[in-house]
Amino acid sequence: MTALPVRLSGVSCRYGRHPAVLSADLDVPAGQRVALVGTNGSGKSTLLRAVLGFQPVASGTVEVGGVVARTSAQWRARRAAVGWIPQVRSSGRFPLLLDELLASGGDLAAARSAADRLGLGGLGGRGVHTLSGGQVQRAWLARAVGCVAAGAGVLLADEPTAALDFAGQDEAAAVLAGLPVTVVVATHDRAVVRVCDRVVEMAAGQLREAT
Numbered sequence: 001m002t003a004l005p006v007r008l009s010g011v012s013c014r015y016g017r018h019p020a021v022l023s024a025d026l027d028v029p030a031g032q033r034v035a036l037v038g039t040n041g042s043g044k045s046t047l048l049r050a051v052l053g054f055q056p057v058a059s060g061t062v063e064v065g066g067v068v069a070r071t072s073a074q075w076r077a078r079r080a081a082v083g084w085i086p087q088v089r090s091s092g093r094f095p096l097l098l099d100e101l102l103a104s105g106g107d108l109a110a111a112r113s114a115a116d117r118l119g120l121g122g123l124g125g126r127g128v129h130t131l132s133g134g135q136v137q138r139a140w141l142a143r144a145v146g147c148v149a150a151g152a153g154v155l156l157a158d159e160p161t162a163a164l165d166f167a168g169q170d171e172a173a174a175v176l177a178g179l180p181v182t183v184v185v186a187t188h189d190r191a192v193v194r195v196c197d198r199v200v201e202m203a204a205g206q207l208r209e210a211t
């Protein structure tokens with residue numbers, strides 16, 4: 001895997017008439033770890049989802065590795081290049097086995113080994129919907145290790161420690177710190193902020209360097 005730079009230039013996103021992200025600029029050099037902080041509803045998830053194309057961009061551009069994805073082939077390449085830990089929802093069913101979730105990152109062996117280290121050893125045959133919220137979050141973290149082993153050069157993580165106990169928060173922060181890729185992580189967790197090189201803050205859709 002090779003760490004890739006991420007550049008957002010004047011990115012705006014909206015839900016109908018509701019503006020969620022307002023002309024965000026962010027230049028993340030390859031290999032930098034950035035904590036994206038800010039109050040609930042300030043636009044952090046929307047911004048991360050825009051990088052993956054899950055959220056349409058109303059204006060502005062998102063480059064990963066110097067490429068603005070426009071064609072479906074470029075979007076496929078973008079999704080292979082960018083590992084993703086979504087904000088885990090506590091409700092609903094996820095009709096997948098843990099091993100299937102781990103495999104979907106691209107490198108099952110690496111993800112399984114991370115899952116073992118994160119306390120999920122022996123649970124590979126369990127339905128993800130039967131795991132606790134913290135176990136599910138650990139599973140997504142392990143999957144992210146598999147994405148990186150499979151060649152992703154960027155990891156985007158949306159509150160990856162929100163359901164974890166204190167020890168789990170430190171373990172997750174250590175996993176993020178050990179990944180040799182560019183990381184942008186939306187978080188409210190000081191353990192995660194501590195392992196980041198830089199902190200940027202969203203406030204009512206506007207992005208700025210945190211002081």
Ligand SMILES: Nc1ncnc2c1ncn2[C@@H]1O[C@H](COP(=O)(O)OP(=O)(O)OP(=O)(O)O)[C@@H](O)[C@H]1O
Nearest residue numbers: 015018020038039040041042043044045046047202
């Ligand atoms: N699917 C949606 N439809 C309409 N509005 C939405 C939708 N998703 C988010 N929003 C709104 O967009 C704004 C930004 O939401 P977003 O989820 O990006 O915030 P966030 O900073 O990630 O919040 P949190 O810290 O609570 O996860 C909020 O005002 C939210 O209510």
